[in-house]
Amino acid sequence: MNVDERSYRERVYELVLQIPSGRVMTYGQISLILGESYTPRTVGYVMHAAETENVPWQRVINSQGKCSTGRLTIPMKLQQELLDAEGIIFNEKGRCELQAYQWFPDGYEQEEDKQTSLFQ
């Protein structure tokens, strides 16, 4: 019951489980929300075991809007295909528009000032 008794991994999974289909979060974003000792790298470390834990691991990508699972067991192609099936569109370079797909939990919405100042 106590939140602090949950393992490092479970806190990450609990957050990932909340990501709606067709939306994504980044490793850095998750680390900022969980705070303390969580860093983008450790979040990535946790996620490599996520496929066996019944969590939508494909909805976590890097800050550039790309999948980065290629080096280990999971082909990047598979992650892209799963996200494509959820309606996410990747360009030729394997990148998607984070502005369109990134999801923020309640209380962590992106500040609007930043979005309006980005004229890309």
Next chain:
DNA sequence: AACTTGACGAGGG
């Protein structure tokens, strides 16, 4: 107990 290894990210060239 020391050392290595990353599903990362920001910054600089």
Next chain:
DNA sequence: CCCCTCGCCAAGT
């Protein structure tokens, strides 16, 4: 855009 370096820290050896 791509490539490199460095900081970060849990887990595995």
